[in-house]
């Protein structure tokens with residue numbers, strides 16, 4: 001008999017993040033579940049039934065959790081179809097910007113809502129998700145949310161929902177900033193005359209190897225940076241450019257503030 005550590009789940013939105021979560025749940029042993037997506041992606045395994053819309057969900061399907069993984073801009077059109085599960089299943093939203101109060105206004109005051117922000121390394125079970133449990137979420141429902149989110153990486157919980165906007169900017173979008181660094185390193189290598197395939201290999205391995213070292217090391221990131229930076233050496237020259245007052249120390253906080261503000265805007269839009 002197959003081990004099912006995860007009870008039946010209704011996944012709404014089977015895109016990049018929904019697909020990554022489903023794969024993580026399947027690895028842990030997923031009870032027969034349903035995914036809704038109008039694009040009808042191929043089911044990842046026999047335990048998942050994919051349907052095009054809420055009307056096609058079998059009437060007797062009783063999920064323990066409904067995971068909302070559509071774009072925030074689709075929320076207003078999509079959410080009302082799932083209000084019938086509120087009060088029975090815990091509603092877990094990973095939508096950027098959408099607040100617990102906003103979700104409960106649509107799903108009903110009986111809705112137990114967890115707002116969570118994962119990131120795309122979820123696809124290799126190396127994500128970080130920060131969650132916040134809303135009013136009425138029971139200890140068992142929060143534990144279920146923790147199990148579901150742990151299947152795609154590390155999980156942390158916060159009580160102050162307002163911080164989720166900054167979480168969205170830092171760890172939600174963070175992989176994009178790291179991938180941008182890989183892109184720019186590759187381009188700079190090519191500009192220095194390094195052949196394109198070697199430039200790509202160097203940039204990718206430098207970013208992924210540095211991530212692996214950071215994960216394996218007890219040292220602070222700053223200490224690992226200093227270990228590369230020989231006095232009067234080459235790295236020092238590069239860091240003098242990157243760490244200039246108007247460079248990364250000014251740009252990174254500005255970028256994070258812009259993304260945090262956008263997350264706040266999405267609560268209403």
Ligand SMILES: NC(=O)C1=CN([C@@H]2O[C@H](COP(=O)(O)OP(=O)(O)OC[C@H]3O[C@@H](n4cnc5c(N)ncnc54)[C@H](O)[C@@H]3O)[C@@H](O)[C@H]2O)C=CC1
Nearest residue numbers: 013014015016017036037039069070071072095096118119
């Ligand atoms: N991509 C990322 O890095 C992260 C995304 N998020 C959040 O996750 C959510 C999903 O984002 P992605 O997976 O990147 O987008 P995506 O575009 O890959 O997936 C969204 C899916 O929703 C489906 N969809 C559209 N209308 C639907 C409907 N009426 N019913 C059911 N499914 C419907 C689409 O066909 C698509 O497959 C967004 O709310 C986003 O804010 C959160 C953390 C990170």
Ligand SMILES: O=C(O)[C@@H]1CCC=N1
Nearest residue numbers: 096168169172173174
């Ligand atoms: O860019 C976005 O809106 C989503 C949320 C965090 C990462 N991607």
